[in-house]
Amino acid sequence: MITENGTVIALKEDRVWVQTIRQSACESCSARSGCGQRVLASATGGRANQVLVENTVRAQVGDEVTLGIDEQALLGASLIVYALPLLLMVLASIVGHRLSDGADSWAMLGALVGLAAGFLVGRWLQARQDGRYEPRLLRVNRIASDTCI
Known part of the structure; x- marks a missing residue:
């Protein structure tokens, strides 16, 4: 389970x-000196992200x-979002190239169609997962001094 701490800012x-603020993972990672994610986090100043999740802990x-x-859910979502569109783009580009006897314009058109199809299929697959790829609230972090009052 990959975890991150955050603050509830609104109820819906x-x-x-x-x-949440992206920076905690970068500080503990052994590859931080050569990582692109760390460069992005430092460029945005540890920019805050907001996510809408089901309130299962009465926060x-x-x-x-x-x-x-x-x-596993994160890996599956990554494959759907990144690998599927690229795979369909390459396959459709090859098909376009073969069907047109080597015309590059058809290969490029096939690549665009394959990429769009990959995004559409990925969105359809994500919609069928019923929240499997969504983060969950695990707990409310209480400070001991708050409960003693």
Whole structure:
């Protein structure tokens, strides 16, 4: 399970908006000196992200919470978002090239059609997963001094 801490900033029916700042993973990673993600995080100043998740732990605005996503779900979502469109783009480009006896314009058109088809199929596959690729609220992080009052 990959986890990240954040703060609840708004309630929306049975869901909450959680704000996280990307920087905690970069500080503990052994590859931080040569990583592109660290460069992006430093360029954006550890920019805050907001995510809408189901409120399964009865969090309130201002609560510090822990979000989590399963590693297999993250890997599956990454394959759908990145690998599927690229694979279909390459395959459609090859098909366009072969069907046109080597015309580059048909190969480029095939690549564009394959890329668009990859995004559409990926969106369709994601919609069928019923929240499998979404992060979940794991817990509300309470400070001991808050409970003693």
